[in-house]
Amino acid sequence: xxxxxxxxxxxxxxxxxxSRRIGSIAESATLxxxxxxxxxxxxxxxxxxxxxxxxDFPTPDYVVEAAIAAARQPAMHRYTPAGGLPALKxxxxxxxxxxxxxxxxxxxxxxxxxxxxxxYEAFATMLDPxxxxxxxxxxxxxxxxxxxxxxxxxxxxxxxxxSGYLVSVEQLEAARTERxxxxxxxxxSNPTGAVYPPDQVEAIGRWALEAGLWVLTDEIYEHLTYxxxxxxxxxxxxxxxxxxxxxxxxVAKTYAMTGWRxxxxxxxxxxxxxxxxxxxxxxxxxANVSQAAAVAALTGDLSAVDAMRTAFDRRxxxxxxxxxxxxxxxxxxxxxxxxxxxxxxxxxxxxxxxxTASSSAEFAEIVLExxxxxxxxxxxxxxxxxxxxxxALGDDDLAEGVGRxxxxxx
Numbered sequence: 001x002x003x004x005x006x007x008x009x010x011x012x013x014x015x016x017x018x019s020r021r022i023g024s025i026a027e028s029a030t031l032x033x034x035x036x037x038x039x040x041x042x043x044x045x046x047x048x049x050x051x052x053x054x055x056d057f058p059t060p061d062y063v064v065e066a067a068i069a070a071a072r073q074p075a076m077h078r079y080t081p082a083g084g085l086p087a088l089k090x091x092x093x094x095x096x097x098x099x100x101x102x103x104x105x106x107x108x109x110x111x112x113x114x115x116x117x118x119x120y121e122a123f124a125t126m127l128d129p130x131x132x133x134x135x136x137x138x139x140x141x142x143x144x145x146x147x148x149x150x151x152x153x154x155x156x157x158x159x160x161x162x163s164g165y166l167v168s169v170e171q172l173e174a175a176r177t178e179r180x181x182x183x184x185x186x187x188x189s190n191p192t193g194a195v196y197p198p199d200q201v202e203a204i205g206r207w208a209l210e211a212g213l214w215v216l217t218d219e220i221y222e223h224l225t226y227x228x229x230x231x232x233x234x235x236x237x238x239x240x241x242x243x244x245x246x247x248x249x250x251v252a253k254t255y256a257m258t259g260w261r262x263x264x265x266x267x268x269x270x271x272x273x274x275x276x277x278x279x280x281x282x283x284x285x286x287a288n289v290s291q292a293a294a295v296a297a298l299t300g301d302l303s304a305v306d307a308m309r310t311a312f313d314r315r316x317x318x319x320x321x322x323x324x325x326x327x328x329x330x331x332x333x334x335x336x337x338x339x340x341x342x343x344x345x346x347x348x349x350x351x352x353x354x355x356t357a358s359s360s361a362e363f364a365e366i367v368l369e370x371x372x373x374x375x376x377x378x379x380x381x382x383x384x385x386x387x388x389x390x391x392a393l394g395d396d397d398l399a400e401g402v403g404r405x406x407x408x409x410x
Contacts, residue, residue, distance in 0.1 A: 024148065025145050026141075026145060028141055033364075033374050033376045036368070037049035037374035046372055047372045048372065048373050048393070049374040049393070050374060050388075050390050051374045051388075052392070053339070053390055055392050056393050057256040057311075059256050059257050059260070060256070060304040062296055063296045063297045063300070066295065066296030067260075067292055067293040067296075070292030076292065077288075080288055081285060082276055082285050083111060083272075083276040083285075084110065084264070084285070085111070085295070086106065088262075088292075088294055090106060091294070091299050092109050093105065093106055094298070100222065100233035101236045102233055102242075105269070107273075108266055108268065109264055110272050110279065111264050112265060114250060114252065114262065115218070115220050115249070115252060115263035118249075118250065118263040118264060119142060119216075120146040120150065121279060121282075122216050122265055123146050123147050123182075123216070124278060125275040126181065127147070127151055128151065129152075131151070131152045131179060131180075131181040131182070132182075133153065133180075133182045133184055133216075134155050134182070134213075135184050135382075136156075136157050136184065136186065138378065138381035138386065139191075139382050140190045144156075153179070157171050161332050161343055164194055164332060166194055166200065169204055169207045172204065172207065173211075181214055182213060182215065183204075183213050183215045183216070184215075184216050185216070186218045187201065187219075187231050188224060188334075188336025188337040189221075192337075193335060195231050196231070198230070198232050198237065201238075205234045209238055214246070215234060215235075215245045215246070216245075217234050217246070218248050218249075219231070219233060219247055220248070222254070223253075224254075224336055224337050225335060226309070226312075226316060227335065229335045229336065231336060245267065246267035246268075246271060247266040248264070249266070250264060254302075256304070257293070260293055260294070261287070262291060311395075312338045312391065314395070315398055316334060316340075318399065319340055319402055320334075320340060322399070322406065323340065323342050323389075323402060323405075325406060325410075326405060327346070328350065329346065329347065330343040330345075338390055338392040339388055339389065339391070341378075341386055341389075342386065342389070343386050344385065344386060347409060348363065348385070352370065353370045360384050361384070363377065363387065367408065371404040371407070371408045372404065373404050375387040375388065376388040
């Protein structure tokens with residue numbers, strides 16, 4: 001969070017060009033790295049980017065065709081209910097029961113402009129100023145910013161590679177205070193790819209229930225798990241939590257629809273109604289054409305994600321194997337999502353082409369300039385000393401990119 005300088009605090013309200021609340025928000029590091037890599041590529045540099053968190057596959061054809069058909073319907077050219085098209089809310093209800101076993105009603109669903117809006121609106125609805133949120137780290141860069149923007153206080157609970165990036169009940173309890181209101185729970189995880197086993201999901205859920213906490217669980221990567229690993233939904237494993245649990249999800253990762261901007265909140269009806277009121281003033285309805293596309297995605301089969309998961313699993317094995325060949329890098333094997341989160345602590349302070357990195361941020365800068373490989377430094381995720389690399393890119397680019405790192409760092 002950016003501190004307000006003494007000179008800035010002395011300014012009159014009319015002299016402050018940007019509000020302190022908005023001026024304190026950090027830029028999305030993942031989007032910044034992706035933008036820099038794309039700018040270098042546009043300038044003719046052969047940069048290989050491991051920064052973007054999006055599938056490299058096209059949206060399935062039947063989803064695109066549904067959007068085209070919707071665009072031709074005059075009814076889709078008008079305002080629709082702020083909380084979402086009834087057909088999409090029904091599809092989300094059915095999908096939630098099918099995929100996680102959680103039974104909800106349309107009144108418990110709010111369709112949002114992507115997963116990020118779902119995360120922000122959920123926190124904005126649940127938090128009062130000063131309320132604390134336990135945030136397992138490494139965390140996705142948007143979570144703490146959304147919490148702060150909503151007036152809350154993020155409290156990182158750090159796990160490292162020794163635990164497989166999984167926080168324990170003991171760590172959570174040690175971080176809990178009388179101000180704690182919400183536990184953020186993410187499995188599979190961005191940025192680590194860690195997946196909590198069912199017994200640990202249950203243990204953490206029961207602890208949250210007994211502590212009287214709310215839970216926000218982000219299930220956007222629910223279908224991207226490997227090797228028979230599953231990612232159970234916390235309110236299903238611990239049914240007593242359902243009345244104090246908000247689930248956020250979306251079509252972006254499962255159906256390669258990051259640009260369509262459709263996410264949703266599932267939760268208690270009173271919370272969802274309040275969040276819908278917020279959205280009615282912030283954005284109104286999500287684009288109708290995108291909602292129609294999401295209906296097609298959710299009511300279709302999961303063959304598209306099956307094909308993507310097969311490719312991601314192959315790339316996962318490749319990138320882990322290749323990174324482990326680099327002296328100084330420690331790379332746990334992720335069980336979900338499409339990221340690896342290797343430690344580069346063993347490379348800090350060592351010469352790299354005549355240069356020396358003292359932090360993972362400097363390391364990322366060096367490999368971008370020396371090897372033309374873009375990675376996101378761990379500082380963005382609350383744990384310096386690591387980098388996040390997405391393996392949602394073509395097999396040839398992946399092998400070439402990690403090969404460049406091997407040649408630079410070997």
